[in-house]
Amino acid sequence: MKKSLLLITIFLTLGLILHALPSVGQDGEEEAEYPTYPIIFTKPLKAVLFDHKIHVEEAGLSCEDCHEEVFPMEAGATQENEDFNMESLYNGNYCGTCHDGETAFASNTRCATCHIGVMGWKRLTQKTEEAEEKGEH
Amino acid sequence: MFKGFAEWLKNLKNEGVEHISVEERRAFLKLGLVITGVYAGGTLLSVVSRVREVYADIPEYVGHYPYKPHYSMVLRTDRCIDCERCMEACRKTNHVPPYGWRTRILEQHFPKGPGEWERRFMPILCNHCNEPPCVRACPTKATFKDPKTGIVRMNIKKCIGCKTCMAACPYDMRYFNEEKRAIDKCDFCWESRLSEGEFPTACAKACPAGVRIFGDLSDPESQVYQLVHDPQRAIWVLRPSMGARPNVFYTIN
Numbered sequence: 001m002k003k004s005l006l007l008i009t010i011f012l013t014l015g016l017i018l019h020a021l022p023s024v025g026q027d028g029e030e031e032a033e034y035p036t037y038p039i040i041f042t043k044p045l046k047a048v049l050f051d052h053k054i055h056v057e058e059a060g061l062s063c064e065d066c067h068e069e070v071f072p073m074e075a076g077a078t079q080e081n082e083d084f085n086m087e088s089l090y091n092g093n094y095c096g097t098c099h100d101g102e103t104a105f106a107s108n109t110r111c112a113t114c115h116i117g118v119m120g121w122k123r124l125t126q127k128t129e130e131a132e133e134k135g136e137h
Numbered sequence: 138m139f140k141g142f143a144e145w146l147k148n149l150k151n152e153g154v155e156h157i158s159v160e161e162r163r164a165f166l167k168l169g170l171v172i173t174g175v176y177a178g179g180t181l182l183s184v185v186s187r188v189r190e191v192y193a194d195i196p197e198y199v200g201h202y203p204y205k206p207h208y209s210m211v212l213r214t215d216r217c218i219d220c221e222r223c224m225e226a227c228r229k230t231n232h233v234p235p236y237g238w239r240t241r242i243l244e245q246h247f248p249k250g251p252g253e254w255e256r257r258f259m260p261i262l263c264n265h266c267n268e269p270p271c272v273r274a275c276p277t278k279a280t281f282k283d284p285k286t287g288i289v290r291m292n293i294k295k296c297i298g299c300k301t302c303m304a305a306c307p308y309d310m311r312y313f314n315e316e317k318r319a320i321d322k323c324d325f326c327w328e329s330r331l332s333e334g335e336f337p338t339a340c341a342k343a344c345p346a347g348v349r350i351f352g353d354l355s356d357p358e359s360q361v362y363q364l365v366h367d368p369q370r371a372i373w374v375l376r377p378s379m380g381a382r383p384n385v386f387y388t389i390n
Contacts, residue, residue, distance in 0.1 A: 045220040045345065111346070112256035117219020119244055120256075 034063070035075070038124055040116075043079040047121035048114050059104070070097050159368040196374055198267060198382050199365060204287035206353035208265065208325050208384065210338075211364045211372075215389040216346040217242065217258035226343035230329045237312040239263070239323040240340055260348060262340070263310040263323035264375065264383030265289050274305035280320070287384065288327050293319035307379040325351070354384065364388060 039050040055061050067073045071094070078084055078094065089096035089107040095114075099107045116124070154162075219242050227239050240262040246254040269289050271280050279295035280302050282288070296319035303311045303320065314321035325331060326338040337351035352359035357366075365372055365386055374383045 045218070045222065110255070111216055111218050112258060115218035115220075116256070117242070117244070117258055118221045119219055119242070 037128075039075050040121060040124060041076075041079045041084075042121065044085055046118045047116055047124075049116045049120065049124070050114070066097075070094060196372075196377060196382065196386075199372075202355035203267075204283075204285065205355055206286060207355040208286050208288055208331075209352065209354035209361050209365070209386065210262070210325075210341070210384070211350040211361050211386045211388060212260055213348050213350065213364075213389065214259050214387050215257060217260055217348045218346055219244070219258040220345065222343045222345060223260065223340035223349065226339040227323075230326060230339035231323075233321070234314065234316065237314055237321060239310070239321070241310075259387075260340075261308060261310065261375070262385065263289060263306075263325075264308055264381065264385040265323075265325065267382035267384065268380060270305040270307060270379065270381055271302035271311065274301045276301065280322075283327070286325075286327070286331075288325050289322070290324050290327060291320060291322060293317050293321075296320055307376045307381055308383075361386075 034052040034056050036053070039052065041048040041050070063073075071078050084094060086107065088094060089099065092100060096107050098104045101109075105113075221242060224238075224240055224242070227233060231239055233239050240260060243259045243261060245257045245259055247257055249255050265288055267287070269280075269282060272282055272289065275281075276299065277295045277297055279292050279297070281290060281292065283290050298313060298318060298320065300313060300320065303309075303313070311320050311322045313319075326335075326340075330336070330339060338349070341349040341351040350360050350364060352361040354361050354365065356362055364370060370388055370390070373387050374385065375387065
């Protein structure tokens, strides 16, 4: 009797835990081939947002187009470079590789498209913190 | 008298429009004639100049600068990326407490199309108005317009902390400073920098994107003068309907 109760309890808790996990690949959905979390640069100033989704889905870029020649495949690695600034973009480096006014809009236009500012950064980091908190409970 | 007039007209060489200066073009357009009525079978044209009508033009008080130097700031708002370095520099320079503010940045979303919008940041600070509502509201003359520079300043010895000026300010650019027991606000860094001979303001110096252009509006050589008086440039002020006649101007590009 006790054994069966224990078994049932274990079974139920396992079920609950598994249920809480996001379903992976059950309905034939492939996982995205690119990071779905936002890439946020905070150096040399707060903050620039890079969205993989827009660049892959809408601009039709493949991973090899940027990695590893333009950007290393490690979030936050690029901003450690001394020359990661607008001047360098205007000279065709980093984002400026495409954002030159021909392939994509020029780096010296539409500032607030990528620059989300301190306010945007706070919003995003608060969101992720909240999500993490939710995940813990 | 008009013999051969049509011939003469036809034989005139077309000079094209590319050599017409902006001022000339503007003067011509202002002649705009208005058709005010059509009467009984014939047309009656009433010729009325539209010069007196209100244009989305530079504020009408621009061009008259009672102060020397007439300090002013032009904000090229589309360059702002909300890095908030101006706010940090201001806090440090003028000892602004965490609960207060001398300058702020607002965020706007401009609709671009169905479901699309563009972000724009808008820095704001005291507009150092020519007709400051705060000065009019202050019961003790603690806030005053500097007769030499036109900067709206605070005399904290006279301030009784009644906060009437806070309510009067159309730009919400005054706060009560608990340490000073007085209202505190932007003074174009007069006390911290300008009076010490340092130029420009801390925020303008700190801005990496060239948003804040500070200078003397009465000096035709200054960048603020050239921006405000550029006929091809859209220049606007915040809440013009308040009649405060701000000396802080906004533009793009």
